[in-house]
Amino acid sequence: MRRLLPQSLAARTLAALTIGFAILFAAMVGIHDVLLRRAVERGTEELLAQRLATIVDAVEATPEADRNRVAHALSRADLEVHWRSSAAPTPDHPSREGWPTVAARTAALTRVATEVRVRPGRVDAGADQLVGIGAVARLPDGSWIEVELASFNVLSTDQGVLHSYAAAVGLALLLAVGFAVRSVSAPVSALANAVSRLAPEGEPATISASGPREVRQLAEALNDMSTRTRDAFRQRTLALGALSHDLMSPIARLRLRADELPNDIREPIRHDLAEMETMVSDVLAYLRGGHGGEPVQPLSIAALVRTVADEFTDAGTPVDEGRIDEDAVAPGRRIAIKRAVTNLVANAVRHGRDPWVEVEQRPDEVRVKVGDHGPGIPAEDLPRVTEPFFRGDRARTAGGGSGLGLSTALAIAEGHGGNLSIESAPGKGTIVSLRLPRQPQAI
Known part of the structure; x- marks a missing residue:
């Protein structure tokens, strides 16, 4: 789970803000849709009530003899208006189910109808219309006005466009926040890089x-x-x-x-x-620790290792030279690296037999291997052999040495941006690998 988390401060901050904005956006869209739906319903009811009230007022203001003619004149392709005398049967339009608000609002607007009943019809989502709407209103003289609307346009808004605008605003806000986060994290990253280059x-x-x-x-x-x-x-x-x-x-x-x-x-x-x-x-x-005021310069690691091997050979301890890449070059301090190699060879001579050296050049590093065919290092001592002044039981019994050979070699390797690794098997000998980067380091 930790690997899935962003590693940088900017990425984590931006991820947290993105999640927060996403939750906020979803909540705002949901709340907005609910509120907008209610506003659309209220607006549609108001428009429908006004239209019905206008028709009722127009018919009621006409003399009784002309009311049927005026009602037919108000009719359209999607609208039918009929006036019926008091002897006519009351149409079946329920008044307290469906849209009672429209009926009450229509009655309040006309001020002449003694009773209003409305059939709400149904919503045609494809056409964004109300269809099958019907209403009847009783006039003071007992006559009825019957209205049938084939369709009525619903007051609405394009939700997709609205959400697109909101998403665009949110994205712009995230970009602005990203720049702000970057302005905060960039100095921290620059500070970390500067601290990593500090040298004592x-x-x-x-x-x-x-x-x-x-x-x-x-x-x-x-x-x-x-x-x-x-x-x-x-x-x-x-x-x-x-x-x-x-x-x-x-x-x-x-x-x-x-x-x-x-x-x-x-x-x-x-x-x-x-x-x-x-x-x-x-x-x-x-x-x-590998620092002696000596300047860093390109070194021929092959020539340096051969020099160390020749010195031991001249002193009466032959050192076998295995594979040595003649082109192996790495930047470093000559005296420090020579001391590290000398310490490794001295350990191989002191605690093993038939010491040997190799130099291998790789794309990103030069590797110096020093090994022997001695008894090896016990498994329980292997993790501690690079600790200062640590000497295993066999080394203490053999005597000699200060217990700082491998510690010094490790300090020199790390001081050059490299590393030291040890492989040992009891009865088969020990191999110590000194790795030096081929590119200059902050050393």
């Missing part, structure tokens, strides 16, 4: 404050937050640089002093110092 480094990009007051207030608050975030990021970068210098310098001095120690003591100390240096470097790389 570089000069702060000012978000234009436009649209309703609330949107302008939000834009101003985000501009202030962006400035504060960049200031905090700069301070953190300075603190990281100072930490790197303050920690690396004592480690270097300890390494020099260890050279003066006996061999049985010197080598363990050197190993511990190297591990400390690696841990400090890993922590700093993770905190930088």
Whole structure:
């Protein structure tokens, strides 16, 4: 059900207004039809009563000897008028059934008829007429006037045209509301796009404050937050640089002093110092998250992966180079991406055997795969291996590493608009895929 709902603010607002207008339009049309029908009935009754009253008055004003001649003279193709003396039988025209209102109104208009009876007839919907109408009126002298109307035009209006005009007005109103909703939602969409392009480094990009007051207030608050975030990021970068210098310098001095120690003591100390240096470097790389002030530029991912593989091979750990697309190019920071690939290969070397690398170019991304033929990652540890400082039981037993290799690689991938995925089967090895978009991202 949620998938069927519009996703944007403008679409949801317009949909709600459209439903509301549709309900309102249906209610108005129904009420209007009822009221119009009643008005048409009252108008038709009034016109019919006036016509009957006119005929009665005209005949009554004529001398009795000429009344029958005048009645016949008033007759038409669709109208028959007869005058009958008091000796004539009373025609059968019920007065209290059908249209008693017409009879009462006719009697009130003539002021001469002592009794009026009306036969309402029936409605011919096709011709929009009343047919078969009859009426009789008793004059003060006891004579009768009998009127037979073959047809009578009904006071009406073209409902289809009326509804078309109403629908056109409603559509115009919806269009106007749509433009109004768009004027409200467009600044929100522009604000969301601007916020998505904000980066924690570089000069702060000012978000234009436009649209309703609330949107302008939000834009101003985000501009202030962006400035504060960049200031905090700069301070953190300075603190990281100072930490790197303050920690690396004592480690270097300890390494020099260890050279003066006996061999049985010197080598363990050197190993511990190297591990400390690696841990400090890993922590700093993770905190930088792929950002080190390095510019983004087009990189040959194939050449970079081959460089990492050659470095491990030169250090005594051969890395098999599988399928490598030589034309694989993606924008990024060279040092950061190289560190990510190095961390992945180092993990494959440390926790597996026979490491291998591949580079695959796809239409929208470049994929670097690093795998091994080791014991794999237990299923219960797989969701947590990219968490900082997490190491599975096998990794803790083997020792080495800071627990930040995959975390740093993931941070670098996300910092470039990419992603990191891990596939592992116990006893068959692990494959880590580093995905980098081929189009420049807001990184």
